[in-house]
Amino acid sequence: xxxxEIAQVLGTTDVVAPAASSSALAxxxxxxxxxAQAGDPRALREIxxxxxxxxxxxxxxxxxxxxxxxxxxxVIFVRAFTAIKRFRGGSTLATxxxxxxxxxxxxxLRQRYRRKRLKAxxxxxxxxxxxxxxxxxxxxxxxxxxxxxxxxxxxxxxFVLYHHEGLTLQEIAEILEKPIxxxxxxxxxxxxxxxxxxxxx
Amino acid sequence: xxAPLHSRYGCLEAQEDAEAxxxxxxxxxxxxxxxxxxxxxxxCRRAHRVLDALYRPVAPAERSSAALEREFSGIxxxxxxxxxxxSWASRAASSLAIVALAATAMLLTLMLIPGQRSNLYALAPSxxxxxxxxxxxxxxxxxxxxxxxxISGQGEVVATDGEPLGHHVFPTETRLRTAADESMQxxxxxxxxxxxxxxxxxxxxxxxPHAVSLDLDRGLVAFRYDRLPADPLLNIQxxxxxxxxxxxxxxxxxxxxxxxxxxxxxxxxxVLDAAGKRVIADVRAGYRFExxxxxxxDVGRREVQLALPLSQESSGHGDELADGRIPSSWVVSGLPSxxxxxxxxxxxxxxxxxxxxxxxxxxxxxxxALGPDDDGQELLEMLIRDAESTxxxxxxxxxxxxxxxxxxxxxxxxxALCLSNFIRKHxxxxxxxxxxxxxxxxxxxxxxxxxxxxxxxRRFLELAPDHPEAELASYRLWLAATEQGNIQEAKRLGRDYxxxxxxxxxxxxxxxxxxxxxxxxxxxx
Numbered sequence: 219x220x221x222x223e224i225a226q227v228l229g230t231t232d233v234v235a236p237a238a239s240s241s242a243l244a245x246x247x248x249x250x251x252x253x254a255q256a257g258d259p260r261a262l263r264e265i266x267x268x269x270x271x272x273x274x275x276x277x278x279x280x281x282x283x284x285x286x287x288x289x290x291x292x293v294i295f296v297r298a299f300t301a302i303k304r305f306r307g308g309s310t311l312a313t314x315x316x317x318x319x320x321x322x323x324x325x326x327l328r329q330r331y332r333r334k335r336l337k338a339x340x341x342x343x344x345x346x347x348x349x350x351x352x353x354x355x356x357x358x359x360x361x362x363x364x365x366x367x368x369x370x371x372x373x374x375x376x377f378v379l380y381h382h383e384g385l386t387l388q389e390i391a392e393i394l395e396k397p398i399x400x401x402x403x404x405x406x407x408x409x410x411x412x413x414x415x416x417x418x419x
Numbered sequence: 420x421x422a423p424l425h426s427r428y429g430c431l432e433a434q435e436d437a438e439a440x441x442x443x444x445x446x447x448x449x450x451x452x453x454x455x456x457x458x459x460x461x462x463c464r465r466a467h468r469v470l471d472a473l474y475r476p477v478a479p480a481e482r483s484s485a486a487l488e489r490e491f492s493g494i495x496x497x498x499x500x501x502x503x504x505x506s507w508a509s510r511a512a513s514s515l516a517i518v519a520l521a522a523t524a525m526l527l528t529l530m531l532i533p534g535q536r537s538n539l540y541a542l543a544p545s546x547x548x549x550x551x552x553x554x555x556x557x558x559x560x561x562x563x564x565x566x567x568x569x570i571s572g573q574g575e576v577v578a579t580d581g582e583p584l585g586h587h588v589f590p591t592e593t594r595l596r597t598a599a600d601e602s603m604q605x606x607x608x609x610x611x612x613x614x615x616x617x618x619x620x621x622x623x624x625x626x627x628p629h630a631v632s633l634d635l636d637r638g639l640v641a642f643r644y645d646r647l648p649a650d651p652l653l654n655i656q657x658x659x660x661x662x663x664x665x666x667x668x669x670x671x672x673x674x675x676x677x678x679x680x681x682x683x684x685x686x687x688x689x690v691l692d693a694a695g696k697r698v699i700a701d702v703r704a705g706y707r708f709e710x711x712x713x714x715x716x717d718v719g720r721r722e723v724q725l726a727l728p729l730s731q732e733s734s735g736h737g738d739e740l741a742d743g744r745i746p747s748s749w750v751v752s753g754l755p756s757x758x759x760x761x762x763x764x765x766x767x768x769x770x771x772x773x774x775x776x777x778x779x780x781x782x783x784x785x786x787x788a789l790g791p792d793d794d795g796q797e798l799l800e801m802l803i804r805d806a807e808s809t810x811x812x813x814x815x816x817x818x819x820x821x822x823x824x825x826x827x828x829x830x831x832x833x834x835a836l837c838l839s840n841f842i843r844k845h846x847x848x849x850x851x852x853x854x855x856x857x858x859x860x861x862x863x864x865x866x867x868x869x870x871x872x873x874x875x876x877r878r879f880l881e882l883a884p885d886h887p888e889a890e891l892a893s894y895r896l897w898l899a900a901t902e903q904g905n906i907q908e909a910k911r912l913g914r915d916y917x918x919x920x921x922x923x924x925x926x927x928x929x930x931x932x933x934x935x936x937x938x939x940x941x942x943x944x
Contacts, residue, residue: 259495260705260750266491267687270482278479287479292490296497358465362472382476409438412473416466417434 247311254302262299269315270295276319279382280327280374282363294322309392316383316393320375327371334367365415373408380405428452433463440467441474484665484686485645492748558628558649561906563933564608565626566590570864571831572603574615579622588929594622597638602828604728604864607631609902610650612729612867614641630654635679639672641722643729645867654695660710661695664688667704668729668749670722682707682722684749705750717752720766727763728832728865741865742836814850817841821857835861842875852883856892863895869903893919894926901933913937 253261273294277287298318305314366374379390387405391398433456439445440453457464482490559565569576569587574597576584584593595615597603603615608626615621619638625631632654644653646665653664658677662669667686673679681690683702690700690708702708707716723745730741730749745751745761754761821837824830838858845851859875862868876896880889893916900909913930914937921927921938931938 260703262495263491263704263750266494267487270487270490274482275476275478279476283479288490292493292497295494296501299494299498300501358468358472359477361469365469365473378476381474412470413434413437416469416473 248307251302251305251307251311254299255305262302265298265311266295269311272312273315273319276316276378276383277323279378280319280323282366286326290322290326294318297322313389313393316379316385317395320393324371324375327374330367331371365412368415369408369411373404373411376401376404377408377412428456430456430460430463433457433460434466437463437467437470438474441471483645483647484667485647488645488667488685488748492746495747558647558904559608559626559651560628560904563901563906563909564904566933567593567605567607567623568864570604570606572615572828573597573601574603579624586928586932588932589623590932591623591625594620596620604828604832606864606867606902608651609869609904610644610646610867611653612643612865614725614728616640616725624656627651632656635671635673636677637673637675639670639721639725641668641670641726641729643668643726643867656693656695657710659693660699661691661693662688663691663695668726669702670725672722678709678711680707680709682718684718684723684726684751685746703750705752718750720763723749723751723766724763730832741832743830743833814845814848814854817845818851818854821854825857832861832865835865846878849882852879852886853888855879855882856888856895859892859899860895863899863902869899872899873903890916890920890925894924894929897926897930910934910937914940 250261250264254265270291274287274291277284277290281287281290294315298315301318309317366377369377375394376390379385379393380387385393387398387401391401394401433453436445436449436453440450445453457467567589569589574595576589577594577596578584579592579594595603595605597615597617597619599618602617605613605615607613607623608631611631616639619640620636621638621640622634622636623632624634628649628651630652634656636658640655642653642664644664644667646653655662655664655671657671657673657679660679660681662671662679662681665686667688668684669686669688670682670684671679672682679690681688681700681702683704683706685704687704688702689698690702690710691698699710699713700708702715705718707718707722708714709716726749727743727745728741730744730746743762744758745754745763745766747758747761751761751766754766818841821834821841824837825834835858838854838861841854842851842858845854855875856879859872859879862875863872873896876892876899879886879892880896883889886892893912897909897912897916900912913934916924916926916930917937927938
């Protein structure tokens with residue numbers, strides 16, 4: 219893995235960002251990051267205490283109820299703390315952690331998406347042969363999770379960040395490192411696809 | 420005008436309006452039409468519910484402070500493991516080799532094993548942390564849980580009206596005092612482990628499902644509270660502050676001038692003014708906060724030393740027993756992360772300059788000192804003495820090593836680990852059964868692990884039902900169930916005990932104290 223690839227996974231591409239961009243941070247947060255970079259374990263604990271809720275809730279919304287979430291929270295913070303010395307404050311800590319979360323879950327979501335598609339195809343085939351057999355009725359929340367799983371990971375990230383995390387298109391563009399127009403387009407496609415999925419249920 | 424429009428409002432229009440309706444962006448009239456359509460159309464109603472669930476996020480259940488502590492410890496361990504893996508280059512080389520091997524193995528497997536190819540898309544099973552304590556929701560549900568117990572040490576125990584108490588179990592409204600050369604370890608409501616330092620005067624003033632309250636008038640007390648979501652808060656009132664705890668390891672000290680100092684080793688603590696109305700400090704792990712001067716400093720050796728008997732370590736795979744090292748989850752400045760180096764010897768003594776108004780603490784020797792009088796000290800020692808004469812030599816030798824640890828109040832908390840190793844080695848031997856009883860008592864008293872203690876007591880009774888200390892095991896079994904909050908089971912076990920030992924049993928009083936109805940059932944009153 220090259221340094222560039224590592225930086226991409228960790229979302230630390232802002233290591234080359236100019237110092238002026240550090241204005242994204244409040245002074246308290248700057249101080250906290252400086253202490254963490256100096257190796258103060260208390261600062262790492264403060265970061266964990268302050269942001270574990272955000273990371274956990276985001277994972278919950280992306281993946282649904284999942285036994286792997288606790289493990290993923292640890293992975294994300296290990297990655298963040300390992301890379302914190304390279305964090306130059308080009309974004310807020312919250313944005314940076316969203317970015318690490320997005321990068322960490324990206325492969326997992328793709329794997330699951332492919333698996334879901336395959337499963338859906340098999341189910342469709344079986345249903346065609348046994349049309350009289352009805353599947354179990356899910357409650358709305360579980361059905362919503364199930365529908366989200368049918369959404370392509372790129373679209374799901376944008377939908378969850380916008381509608382569940384309440385971020386702006388600009389912030390999502392920063393997290394996913396894509397042009398804002400792409401984010402807007404993905405959001406529209408996500409909504410349209412979900413509407414279609416709901417109607418076809 | 421509205422009527423024709425209304426009549427044209429169908430499923431297509433409802434679908435178009437659904438997102439705006441969910442976001443409350445529809446004009447009132449349109450919202451009304453949308454709602455009317457939902458009332459008439461079950462299909463759109465179902466779609467609305469699903470869309471509502473899609474657009475309204477749910478938050479995951481709140482994690483207990485103990486679970487968060489475990490998580491943070493896990494992060495530190497993983498970081499240490501990552502750092503120990505060597506350079507990026509060697510890691511990359513190892514990764515490539517592993518990937519190549521894995522790919523070959525997978526290919527071979529696919530060639531050899533016929534069957535569903537959909538398994539190709541299945542995720543590899545991942546490591547799943549079993550988070551047992553979060554599945555138990557804690558709380559105080561029954562008056563039988565509202566008691567404290569002295570685990571070891573010496574001190575004076577009196578009711579707040581001055582009446583001396585003659586038992587190691589005490590209710591609320593109890594005052595505990597230690598002289599300058601005494602200390603005392605106790606458990607409150609089966610959840611809060613506390614070590615009372617020399618020259619301390621503290622009163623347990625109340626316990627409810629919402630809060631456990633103590634008044635600390637003088638001295639130094641360490642607490643460990645692995646609070647579960649439904650457990651009460653812990654409030655400590657001092658002359659000039661109120662300390663509010665959600666779950667953590669910390670110490671509170673009040674000097675003779677009534678000035679308070681709070682040191683936090685794990686978690687965080689709110690310090691409020693004496694009236695409990697205004698938060699004056701949010702003290703985080705690794706810091707020591709002095710209320711009078713409103714100043715922070717690093718946690719010192721004294722506080723760590725006092726809290727060390729409460730030092731059960733939480734690993735990612737469950738709780739581990741104390742071994743005398745300072746847990747990695749405690750934040751102590753100046754200590755290395757290498758677990759073998761995290762000892763008191765490597766911790767520099769910090770000499771704090773006392774606040775000008777503070778006087779040097781003069782510990783009073785209280786009168787009428789009382790030690791734990793039931794099963795605790797005396798019976799354990801008797802057990803150990805008895806064990807030496809009855810066991811095979813090898814087992815007796817092993818147990819004797821644990822006994823050495825148990826003999827000293829400073830190292831007693833480490834006997835649990837010693838006993839655990841002893842049982843691992845000799846657990847199937849009937850002669851080692853007493854070790855199980857001792858281990859259960861230590862697990863219950865120092866680790867607060869009631870379920871593990873219950874298992875130990877049950878195994879002891881299975882292995883040695885006629886043992887002279889079977890009565891103690893039956894009593895401890897009942898006590899563990901009571902303190903765990905498993906009231907139905909506690910009542911059943913209490914009845915079993917009374918059936919076997921009433922009226923001459925050594926612990927009839929203790930059972931009657933918490934479940935008077937059981938004795939009444941037997942016509943004992």
